[in-house]
Amino acid sequence: MCSTARCSGTTHSAGVRTPGRISIRWTGWSARSIESPATSSGARGGSPNRAPRWLASSTALTTRMRVAVWKPSATFCQASVRPRKPIRRPGRLKITLCGMNSPTAPQALLVVAPNWVGDVVMATPTLAALRAGLPHTRISVLLRPHLADLLAGAEWCDETISWPTHRGLRREAALLRLARRIRERRFDAALLLTNSFRSAALVRLARIPRRIGYARDGRGWLLTDAVQPSRTNGRFTPVSMVDFYARLSRRLGVTVTQRRLRLCVTDAERREASRVLRAHGVDPGERYAVLCPGAAFGAAKSWPAERFAVLSERLAAEYSLRVVIAGAPAEAELMRRISSAAQSPVEVLLDPGTTLGSLKAVIDGAAVAVCNDSGPRHIANALDVPTVALFGPTDPAWAVYDAPREVLLRELVECGPCQLRVCPLDHRCMTRITVERVVEAIEKLAAVAHDSHACRTEAADAHIRRRETAGGGEGDAA
Incomplete structure (x- = not known):
């Protein structure tokens, strides 16, 4: 869009002041430059980019114009415009001081x-x-x-x-x-x-x-x-x-097309996680489940410690899994309470504990992770670990994404989602999630993992058979 307003210019060759036009060009929402196509004859001739008449009036555009460069024999003169304030008129010119919506890549x-x-x-x-x-x-x-x-x-x-x-x-x-x-x-x-x-x-x-x-x-x-x-x-x-x-x-100018979470685990983080697990009696290659009972947001997000204790017993008895509990140092008391309430051995990853880096590696090596709506839940999904997520006072709409190996458990209650850090009632949104529902979710994840493993095994066997058949045919032909 190009709009014009009248101005006066001079040409040294004629020695007289000739009328011309000023055209305003802008990028995005900001006025960038002004050029005035003047004619040597002084005529107000037409222009293919001629502006509406309202811009030619002094009341339509309240700006202060200052001539920057005059070229005596040139066709164009240059000037600059500094608007006093944004002009807000529907369907007309709009100038703002800081509109910078250009998708130009920054250095x-x-x-x-x-x-x-x-x-x-x-x-x-x-x-x-x-x-x-x-x-x-x-x-x-x-x-x-x-x-x-x-x-x-x-x-x-x-x-x-x-x-x-x-x-x-x-x-x-x-x-x-x-x-x-x-x-x-x-x-x-x-x-x-x-x-x-x-x-x-x-x-x-x-x-x-x-x-x-x-x-x-x-x-x-x-x-x-x-x-x-x-x-x-x-x-x-x-x-x-x-x-x-x-x-x-x-x-x-950047569009996110892949919504899957992703994280990387370095070799140093794997070595640190292996050292922590060995210190707590978990040998390399041993299958284990990781429980993350804490939540930095507040106690309202946490599933009861007694339920985690019963779940750890069933994981050990029904799935032959070692159970490890991981969390932040501030959650040490909660983790120890779960360990003391469980009737089967539970390893609490404290002294030595985990950093965020080694926690990534610990979760990455787990057969299954059971978490509240907290950071470890997102880490497990980013590393594609089978995960059971327990939601209480928070709205899952804030934290949904592509997670094919996650089962999200939530109890709909009349007072939720309240987004409160501490429940003022009876914590019904979390206490109504039973251990049996969590075990069923783990069973579902195990079935999906088994089917996926069976499909991969069948595809590998078919590939080997095709290679053997192709090799036999070549031998016969020779």
Whole structure:
């Protein structure tokens, strides 16, 4: 679209001022340049890009124009326009100061990762798509220090940057130092997968030109690309976090086509996990089930410890599986309570415990994982481990994705999903999930795994028979 307004220009050859036109050209939503095709004869001749008459009036476009370059013998003159304020008229010209929706690939991109284990894992499809869609961009990921192990072994970023761990006034001083460090790296764009005001303030302090994120927590004015989250009746609409993050990447011209979670396990993490398991009496090659009874969100997400204890007994008796319990150091008391209540041996992975890196390897080697709606559940699905997920106060719509080897158990109650960290009632959403239902889910996963193994074995046998037949025919012909 090109629109024109009248102006006056001079040509030294004629020595008189001749009328001309100014055409405004813009990219996206921002006015970029102004060119004035003047004629040497001074006629107001027609132009193929002539604008509507409303733009020619002084009241239609309130701007301050300043001539930048005049070329005496040239046909064009150049000027610049600085709009005083955005013009908002339906169907007409709209100029804004910071509309930067161009999908041009940045040379350096900062991705601010989520703060929870599960959310980081659910962001991996977006991270993988960014790497594939921006192969020549330097990608850095800013995240909490203890979450860096989750991305170990993957090639989705060129470096990781850690948030400061200080508290109080020292935390604010460290935040300013971090902004200075980020500013020195000269990022072209920042993609905020977090919703916090703090993360938006950081990238603004770091003077990153383009800042993409959701307009939440009162931070929309700090962003250049403020995406409005979906709402229903004034409340946020539940949407899978995989799609929630993928929507932001489209602002960079990157589309997430693979929704499967993914993680990598390094050789060092496998060695560490093997050392931890041997220290607790689990030999290499021994089949085991891993139980993850904790939830950082709150106690309302946790299945009762007594149920985990009964489940461990049945796993040992009916499936001949060793049972190991893994979790964070803050969940040590819960894990020990399960172990003491069980009537069969249960190995609690404490002293030595696991890091996030070695936990990935422990879960990767398990025959089955039973978890609450927590980080280990997403790790197990990312590593394609048969998983039973127990949901209580949270809405599964926030955390659904492609997980073919997962069975999700949930009890529909009249008070849920409440999204509360501590249940004020009788915790009915979790206590009504029985041990028998969990065992049936494990049986279902075992049947699927058996059928899959049988199909792979049959396909391998057929391939061997075809090779033998082909080899025999060649021998006869010879």
